[in-house]
Amino acid sequence: EAGVAQSPRYKIIEKRQSVAFWCNPISGHATLYWYQQILGQGPKLLIQFQNNGVVDDSQLPKDRFSAERLKGVDSTLKIQPAKLEDSAVYLCASSSSLEWGYTFGSGTRLTVV
Amino acid sequence: GEDVEQSLFLSVREGDSSVINCTYTDSSSTYLYWYKQEPGAGLQLLTYIFSNMDMKQDQRLTVLLNKKDKHLSLRIADTQTGDSAIYFCARRNNAGNMLTFGGGTRLMVKP
Numbered sequence: 006e007a008g009v010a011q012s013p014r015y016k017i018i019e020k021r022q023s024v025a026f027w028c029n030p031i032s033g034h035a036t037l038y039w040y041q042q043i044l045g046q047g048p049k050l051l052i053q054f055q056n057n058g059v060v061d062d063s064q065l066p067k068d069r070f071s072a073e074r075l076k077g078v079d080s081t082l083k084i085q086p087a088k089l090e091d092s093a094v095y096l097c098a099s100s101s102s103l104e105w106g107y108t109f110g111s112g113t114r115l116t117v118v
Numbered sequence: 119g120e121d122v123e124q125s126l127f128l129s130v131r132e133g134d135s136s137v138i139n140c141t142y143t144d145s146s147s148t149y150l151y152w153y154k155q156e157p158g159a160g161l162q163l164l165t166y167i168f169s170n171m172d173m174k175q176d177q178r179l180t181v182l183l184n185k186k187d188k189h190l191s192l193r194i195a196d197t198q199t200g201d202s203a204i205y206f207c208a209r210r211n212n213a214g215n216m217l218t219f220g221g222g223t224r225l226m227v228k229p
Contacts (some may be wrong), residue, residue, distance in 0.1 A: 035217065047122070047206050047219035048161070061216060096160065100215065107151075107217060111160040 007031065009110035011097050017116045019073070023085035026113045030078070030099030035109075036060075039072055039082050040096040048096055054080060087117045122220035124207055127218075129226045136194040138187045140207030145188060147209035151217065152181065152192045155204045164192070164205075202227045 010029040023069050030037050033055050040048035041052070051070065053060040056077040069088070074080040084091055094112040122142045124196050130136045142150070153161040167174045167181045167190070174181045180193040194201055207220040 038216065045221075047208075047221045048217075049214050049219070053216050098161075098217075106163055106166070108163075109153075109161040 009097055009099055009108050009111055011095075011110035013113055014111065015114045015116075017118060018087055020089055020115075020117050021086040023083065024115060025081050025083045026088055026097075026115075028080045028082070028093050028097030028110060030080070030097070031108055032108075034099035034101045035077070036100045037074055037080050038098040038107070039080070040098065042094045042096055044093070051071075051082070051095075084115075087115075087118050091115060092117045121208055121218050122209055124205075124220040124223045126221070127224050129227070129228065130197050132197060132199055132229050134197055136192075136197045136201070136225055136227075138192045138194075138205050138207075138225065139219055140190040140192075142188050142190070142207075142209050142218075142220075144184055144209065144211065144218075145185070146212040148212055149184060149210040150181075150190050151208040151210070153206040153208060153219075154180075155206065155222070157203075161206065197225075197227050199227045199229060201225060 037054045039051040042048040046071050049064045052062040052072045054074045057074050072082045094114050096112045098109045100107045100108045121225040124140050151166045152164045154164050165176050165179050178195045182191045204224050206222045208217045
């Protein structure tokens with residue numbers, strides 16, 4: 006089966022600019038997650054979707070970050086405006102209620118200069 | 119302290135066994151996972167253990183869970199240079215099925 010697809014692979018922007026990341030989960034996986042991984046740290050959950058509804062967005066900085074999963078499949082994560090401390094790898098993952106595992110995409114590496 | 123904690127660094131010689139340790143605070147964790155991350159790559163699931171198990175073995179990997187002490191370990195037998203990577207411990211909570219990760223342990227294997 007195809008894995009979790011993410012794009013772009015890399016992105017460099019200036020602070021105060023906007024950026025958007027895209028994720029296509031494994032077909033049939035109802036749950037989708039966005040994680041932020043700052044260099045030298047473990048991934049931290051930003052937001053969790055179940056189909057097209059938000060389950061947990063308590064760690065999402067809502068003044069600048071937004072995410073949507075309109076049709077319960079693909080998802081986009083947006084940062085507007087970006088800050089230097091947003092430099093990180095943004096990982097998308099998906100899971101199915103029928104399975105125990107989570108599959109991660111390769112991530113988008115964001116550098117804010 | 120942090121929800122899931124790991125030591126930062128481990129160095130072993132090729133052919134030796136590696137033991138990576140992890141402690142967690144939330145006793146309601148259902149599944150516990152070990153992921154491997156190579157430079158510039160995503161997270162690769164290595165193995166997992168359900169919270170009612172004490173041990174799980176999968177080829178060169180052995181996972182030990184001490185639920186009383188909330189301690190998880192990953193043993194890699196006959197460690198190879200290709201095992202050099204960052205290893206993350208993660209727990210799945212009982213409610214929202216989200217994963218909480220430790221900070222990662224960097225394993226360096228010397229030839």
